[in-house]
Amino acid sequence: MSDQSxxxxxxxxxxxxxxxxxxxxxxxxxxxxxxxxxxNTFEDQMEAVERSSKQRGDEHVNLALLTDGLRAEREQGITxxxxxxxxxxxxxxxxxxxxxxxxxxxxxxxxxxxTANLAIILVDARHGVIEQTCRHAFIADLLxxxxxxxxxxxxxxxxxxxxxxxxxxxxxxxxxxRLDNIVDMTxxxxxxxxxxxxxxxxxxxxxxxGPDLLYHLENVYIGSDHNHVDARLPVQWVIRPHxxxxxxxxxYAGRVAGGVFxxxxxxxxxxSGFSSRIRSIESADGPLxxxxxxxxxxxxxxxxxxxxxxxxIVKPNNMPNKGQEIEAMICWFSDRxxxxxxxxxxxxxxxxxxxxxxxxxxxxxxINTLHxxxxxxxxxxxxxxxxxxxxxxxxxxxxxxxxRTTGSFILIDEQTNETVAxxxxx
Numbered sequence: 001m002s003d004q005s006x007x008x009x010x011x012x013x014x015x016x017x018x019x020x021x022x023x024x025x026x027x028x029x030x031x032x033x034x035x036x037x038x039x040n041t042f043e044d045q046m047e048a049v050e051r052s053s054k055q056r057g058d059e060h061v062n063l064a065l066l067t068d069g070l071r072a073e074r075e076q077g078i079t080x081x082x083x084x085x086x087x088x089x090x091x092x093x094x095x096x097x098x099x100x101x102x103x104x105x106x107x108x109x110x111x112x113x114x115t116a117n118l119a120i121i122l123v124d125a126r127h128g129v130i131e132q133t134c135r136h137a138f139i140a141d142l143l144x145x146x147x148x149x150x151x152x153x154x155x156x157x158x159x160x161x162x163x164x165x166x167x168x169x170x171x172x173x174x175x176x177x178r179l180d181n182i183v184d185m186t187x188x189x190x191x192x193x194x195x196x197x198x199x200x201x202x203x204x205x206x207x208x209x210g211p212d213l214l215y216h217l218e219n220v221y222i223g224s225d226h227n228h229v230d231a232r233l234p235v236q237w238v239i240r241p242h243x244x245x246x247x248x249x250x251x252y253a254g255r256v257a258g259g260v261f262x263x264x265x266x267x268x269x270x271x272s273g274f275s276s277r278i279r280s281i282e283s284a285d286g287p288l289x290x291x292x293x294x295x296x297x298x299x300x301x302x303x304x305x306x307x308x309x310x311x312x313i314v315k316p317n318n319m320p321n322k323g324q325e326i327e328a329m330i331c332w333f334s335d336r337x338x339x340x341x342x343x344x345x346x347x348x349x350x351x352x353x354x355x356x357x358x359x360x361x362x363x364x365x366x367i368n369t370l371h372x373x374x375x376x377x378x379x380x381x382x383x384x385x386x387x388x389x390x391x392x393x394x395x396x397x398x399x400x401x402x403x404r405t406t407g408s409f410i411l412i413d414e415q416t417n418e419t420v421a422x423x424x425x426x
C-alpha cells in the first residue's frame with residue numbers, strides 16, 4: 001500500500017482524550033477554559049455561568065461550572081463517574097472522557113480511557129508529582145494510551161517559575177521511564193484559571209517555547225495508533241432482509257477492529273476456518289472501496305457460509321490467536337465481590353460471549369511502586385494485576401499491545417450480571 005493512500009485514513013479528524021488529575025488540580029476549570037476560549041460554548045450557557053459565579057462571590061468567571069454538571073454534586077464538592085463531552089475546532093473534532101481523580105475511581109479512569117488516543121494528566125504546580133499522578137500515568141500506560149500531556153497547572157501560584165516546572169517534569173519522566181507504552185510525552189505549563197497556554201500562548205512564561213494545549217491537541221498525530229495491518233471484523237449482526245427485492249442479500253455487519261478490507265480480498269471466517277472473497281462492502285452511505293478501523297460496515301461474500309454473531313472475519317496472511325487459555329492484566333471494578341482462584345464468570349470479548357474460570361491469580365501490582373504483590377491475591381475494588389483464565393470455547397484474540405479491541409474483554413458476574421472487571425490480554 002502506498003504511503004499516500006495510507007495518509008487518508010491515518011489522519012483521523014477525531015481525537016478522543018481523557019483528563020486525569022486529583023481532586024483540586026483544576027480539571028473542570030481546564031476543560032471549561034478549553035470550551036470557553038475555543039468558542040465552544042453557547043451564549044446562554046456563558047451568561048448562566050457568569051450569573052452563577054457572581055452569586056457565589058467568585059472573583060473570576062468560574063469555568064468549572066461549565067463542566068461540573070449536576071448542581072447537587074457541585075454543592076457537595078464531588079464528581080463521580082465518567083462524563084463525555086464533545087467539542088470541535090476547524091481542524092478536529094474532540095471527545096473528552098472526563099474521569100474523577102479520587103483514588104477510589106481507578107475503575108472510572110479505566111472505563112473512560114479505554115478508547116482514548118491521548119491522556120492529559122494534571123499536576124498542581126505547588127504539589128508536584130504525587131501518588132495520584134503516578135497512578136494516572138500507570139493506567140494510561142496499561143491501557144496503551146500512546147500520547148500523554150503533562151499539564152502543570154496553577155503556574156500563576158508559583159510565580160510562573162521555569163525551575164518549578166522543570167523539576168516536576170524531570171520527576172515525572174523518572175517515573176514514566178519504567179513504563180512501556182507511552183511513546184510521546186509533552187509537558188505544558190498552564191494556568192487554567194487565567195488561560196495561560198491553554199488556547200493562547202502565555203505572555204507570563206516567555207521561557208516556554210512549546211505549543212499551547214489546544215494547538216497540541218489539534219495537531220498530535222494519532223494515525224499510527226490503529227492497527228492497520230491485522231484485518232479483523234467481529235461479526236455483530238447478520239443482515240438478511242426478507243424482501244423480494246433483496247431476496248438473496250446476506251451481509252455480515254460489525255465494526256472493523258483492525259486492518260483494511262477491500263472488495264476481492266480473500267478472507268477466512270473464524271472459528272470455522274471457511275474461506276471466501278469479499279464481494280462488496282456496504283455502509284450507511286452506500287458501497288465502499290475499502291473499510292478500516294473504526295468504521296461500521298457490512299461485508300457480503302462470494303460464497304454462502306454459515307456465519308453468526310461472535311464469529312470473526314480475518315485475512316489468511318495474519319490470523320488472530322485462537323485458544324482457551326488466556327493470560328491477562330485486569331482491573332477489578334466491583335465493591336461487592338472479590339476475585340479469587342477458581343472464580344467463574346461470563347467473559348465478553350468483541351461480539352462473543354463465553355464462560356470462563358480463573359485458573360490462577362498470579363499477582364497484584366502496587367500502582368505507586370510498580371512492585372508485584374504476591375502474598376495477598378484477592379482482588380478488591382480498583383486492584384490491578386495478572387491472572388490466568390480458561391474459557392469454555394476458543395477465543396480469536398490478539399495481544400492488547402497489538403490491538404486494543406481484539407485484545408480486551410470484560411468479566412461479568414454470573415449471578416448479578418454486574419461487570420466486575422476489564423481485562424487486557426497479554
